[in-house]
Amino acid sequence: MDWINPALAAGALLGVLPIIIHLVLREKPRHEPFPALRLLRYRYQRITRRLRLRHLLLLALRVLLIVLVALALARPRISRSGGAFDERAPAAVAMVFDTSLSMEYADGQEQSALEHAKEAARGLLEELPEDSEVLVVDAAAPEVAVFMRPSEALRRVAGLRVQPGVHDLTPALLEALRQLREASIERKELYVFTDLMQGSLDLRAADTVQQAMGQIAGGVGVCVFDVGREQVRNVVVLSGGPTSDSVPAHSSVTIRAELEAIGVDASGRLELTLDGQLRGQQAVDLRAGTPIRHDFVLRALEPGFRQGMIRFRGDGGGLRFDDQWFFSLEVRQPTRVLVVSPRELEAEPLVQALAPRELVRLGRLRHRVERADPDVLRRVQPGEYDVIFLLDLSGPGRDDWRMLAEHVRAGGGLALFVGKRCQPELYATVEAQSLLPAQPDALADPDEPVHLEAAVPGHPAVRLLHEWNETALGQVVVYRYWKVTKQQDRARVVLRYTDGQPALMERLEPEEAAAPDPTSAPRRGRVMLMTTPVSAAPVLERWNDLPQSPTTFVILMDSMTLHLAGVAHRRWNWIAGQDVVLTVDRTSARASYTVVPPKGGARLEGVLEAGQSKLLIAAPATVGHYRLVLAGQGGVQKTWGFSVNASRIESRLERLSKGQVQALFPEDSAVIVRTVDELRNALANVRRGRELFPYLALFLASLFVVEHYLANRFYGGGRPQAGGGAPDSARPSAAA
Amino acid sequence: MRKATDYLSPALIRQVARLDLRARFIVEGFLAGLHRSPFHGFSVEFSEHRRYVPGDDLKTIDWNLYARTDRFYVKQYQAETNVTGFLCMDLSESMGYQRLQELTKFEYCICLAAALAYLMVRQQDPVGVIAFADRVRTSLEPRAQRKQLGNVLALLSRLKPSGRTDMEASLTQLARMIRHRSLVVLLSDFLPPADAPGASLEEDLEPVLRGLRHLRHQGHDVIVFHVLEQAEAEFPFEDLTEFEEPESHEKLTVDPRGVRTSYLETLAQFRETIKQECYRLRIDYVPLHTGVPFDRALTSYLVARSQRF
Secondary structure, three states, rough: EOOOOOHHHHHHHHHHHHHHHOOOOOOOOEEEEEEOOOHHHOOOOHHHHHHHHHHHHHHHHHHHHHHHHHHOOOEEEOOOOOOOOOOOOOOOOEEEEOOOOHHHHHOOOOHHHHHHHHHHHHHHHHHHOOOEEEEEEEOOOHOOOOOHHHHHHHHHHEEEEOOOOOOOHHHHHHHHHHHHHHHOOOOOEEEEOOOOOOOOOHHHHHHHHHHHHHHHOOOOOOEEEEEEOOOOOOEEEEEEEEEEEEOOOOOOEEEEEEEEEEEOEEEEEEEEEOOOOEEEOOOOHHHHHHHHEEEEEEEOOEEEEEEEEEEEOOOEEOOOOOEEEEEEEEEEEOEEEEOOOOOOOHHHHHHHHHHHHHHHHOOOOOEEEEEEEEHHHOOOOOOOEEEEEEEOOOOOOOOHHHHHHHHHHHHOOOOOOOOOOOHEEEEEEEEHHHHOEEEEEEEEEOOOOOOEEEEEOHHHHHHHHHHHOOOOOHEEEOOOOEEEEEEOOOOOEEEEEOOOOEEEEOOOOHHHHHHHOOOOOOOOOEEEOOOOOOOOOOOOOOOOOOOOOOOHHHHHHHHHHHHHHHHHHOOOEEOOOOEEEEEEEOOOOOOOEEHHHHHHHOEEEEEEEOOOOOEEOOOOOOOOOEEEEEEEEOEEEEEEEEEEEEOHHHHOOOOHHHHHEEEHHHOEEEEEOOHHHHHHHHHHHHOOOOOHHHHHHHHHHHHHHHHHHHHHHHHHOOOOOOOOOOOOOOOOOOOO | OOOHHOOOOOHHHHHHHHHHHHHHHHHHHHOOOOOOOOOOOOOOOOOEEEEOOOOOHHHHOOOOHHHHHOOOOOEEEOOOOOOEEEEEOOOOOOOOOOOOOOOOHHHHHHHHHHHHHHHHHHOOOOOOEEEEEEOOEEEEEEOOOOOOOHHHHHHHHHOOOOOOHHHHHHHHHHHHOOOOOEEEEEEEEOOOOOOOOOOOOHHHHHHHHHHHHHHHHHOOEEEEEEEOOOOHHHOOOOOOOOOOOOOOOOOEOHHHHHHHHHHHHHHHHHHHHHHHHHHHHHOOOEEEEEHHHHHHHHHHHHHHHHHHO
16 A cells, blocks of 8 residues: 555644543533432443543544544555556566457447457557566467567457357466566566456366465565456357267268257257268247257268258357357278077077068168188188177187287177087187186176176166166176186276176276276277177077167177277267377378368378277367378278367356355456456556555544434533423323 | 512413413303313312203212102302411422522522412412421411412512422421311422432432321322423533532542442432332322423413313
8 A cells, every 4th residue: 555645644633632532621611500410320330431432432533533543644545466667667567368259249230348458468568567477378279378568469469369169268377377476577567358258268277276376475466357248148059960970871860959048049050061061950949048959961961971050140249259160970880790590590680680581671781790600610711701700609719819810909898698619618718818808707697686787887788778877787687608717917897797796898908907998099990799699599498688679789789899999989070179189091101191281271190000990189270171181002092081160168148246256366466357448547546556545534534424324413402492391281290 | 589579470471371261161061061170179068059061070979869850960060269278398408409490499489389379369269378498497387368469479589499399398397387188289309318328319309208107197188399400411411520419518539420320320210219109199299390381381280280170
């Protein structure tokens, strides 16, 4: 705190005047005969004590009044930065800009929130002394900010653009505070330009922010420039794309679009385009705050890679980026599945689950399934099938295990179901154990039937079933199963029985075991072992009724097949800011690749080593369709693609309250402004300090009223009214 | 010094004359079955019976006669004016206090006493005067002659309030002096001296109340006129004041604005204590202050009293 007229503060000494008057110029009492003196004496002590207290209270109030008048005239002011500065002195100024997509908000012809922020910052920079140092922190890349002269900062501010994937300003804020702490200039100011949308500041980081501010010697003035709108209207396409990123050819694909109007109702047209061609449209009427869903169905897609977009046509409100949703879709050939069983009849439930006759007849296969006897295993070539199911075999021979190992090494999936024919010793060989997650030990025939339950509900083989009906697995009854010994660190239990024994296990490779992530791409094919069969159950040898639970069985087998084939892990649609991990066909030789971004951005080139099927692209920042061109041996090119959309968190136009923002900073240290004028006032407060005169004047007025009221109450009460104090009448009061 | 006639201004005489007429009317009205005198005596004598007529007081029905004759008769008395009145005046120094009004408390009491004396003399009732402070200072034997009014007024005009109050001693002495059952009219401010030994208001008032009990014990009919100066009743003081009590010369400096409420509460309690005791002893208690026109006060009191008898 400092004073504009410090000399006048000395006037506070006049506060002793009432005391002097009280002590020296005491009133001389008048003399008055009074026969009723005795009546005064009864309560004299108590009254005198009370009167003395009243006198002291009034004296204190009057002293305080005089002191405050003097102090108010001296015009005190407080500075948020710990002390006021000469405005012409250089300053270390940090400007943190929120460049998330919501800063693009512009309703009608008005400038966007970011432009508004830039304009305010320009005005601020132009008023700064040239020897000031300015740190322009883009929330999208806070680590690259460096101090510069105001003129350079002007150019830097002009070049700021919104970017997807920026939600939290807190790291930028902390970086700005860190650099301010190291700045050598005494006067330090921090300006945050943001629309204060939910998520733009991490409210849990209050302690960290306050600690960082506390470390700045001399303090720092904080001004938050709120460029957000109180009333917003917007239409947002929340999502839009296929229910699965990889679908079989010739099948029907549902493209599901979800959209919502924010603020006001809206109407318009929803369009689906695929490979640049309009494939569907639908008129929509949106009620504010109520999301709607619309499904487009695409039929008989030819194999290949497709990219499309859901777009809202109409008045989309203040934000444009969220009027569309990009998607990529792989239309693949049906997976090739070989089902091996001793008898054809026993394979029938699984074959029908994966390739129902009706779909076979219509040519809309999800899986192309072949059934074979066990001796076919010796003739299978690696890569010939995507997935091999072994149903209730006594146990493959050594050659069979070698062939299966080759199949898995080539990326193929393998699923074994053990049942009545299982000979445990045939599953205990070195060859078998190099593939299997566990070894069957003994037959379990529990007294009471057990049920299935998901040990890892998020596993791709059971996730869909779990999402469809959480209780579905619990309804499956299992009468018999094989107890197994798991391979240490090589097995993950996916399903278990309600008595805790493993039902479905997956073999883990060492690196997967260290960081088990069911969605990560495998280095080799997957192997799963189920300890109860899915064969058509003989009447007298009931193992389980899984095949008799058609929907559960079909969903579980389909999910297992896609998981084992690696299809379930192919993901072509991503959110901006995420690292993109693409799973492509395994290459036999070194291949180069090129990533072509949307809007003619800079291409990304690299090399994929032989056998590698995973490609990492670090956090692409542009939304839209990307193409991936893989050039293999002999100039053979294969093309994939992926799509990137902005997170819909950036379309949530719910604002933080002032209190929430201020709670992030030390008490009363941050000021929030909405206009340039408010900003100027705040600047004056930050630089010159806030004048306390208006508050003191208000307080003085209140104090004066209190003093007047108390003086009247103490000495005005009990004044006799005209005729008061007289007896009500001269009527006798004796009993009649 | 005021002359005796000052206390009987033409207006007052007219007023008292009206009272006299009214009183006479009341007495005669009683004989006609209406009202009785406000000051009826104790040695009333039975005169005759007459037939009961509606409107007669049921208390006057002779039930023995009813038992014998099966008819209602009421007892009729001779005129009830043979009451002896004593006007007992407080002559202590505090009664000489005057602040807001022209009259001192004592002069106000003289006016009241004169009016009462006039009324009683006109009714041919004997009336006497006793003045007291710490003891009985002077007295005038009761007479029913017409010239007694002049004697009373002459005595009152000569008196000057002085000295301390000793209410209990005075009232005890007074009770001894009045041998027959009489009407005792007591006019005083009842204020204890500032150096009174009591620790509380009740203790200070106890001698006064004992005196009143004594009088009632003797069988006298007692009327108390509690007279204060208007300034004592309203405490209108504003500036810092050193108050001095005239009897004990005790002094107290107070800020009147700060103590007014408390003083008025104490005064109300003071009056209420006397009033309650009077009620218990069946004594008429008439609180007054010098700001109240005494003729109006007296008239309203007498009317109220006459309605009770």
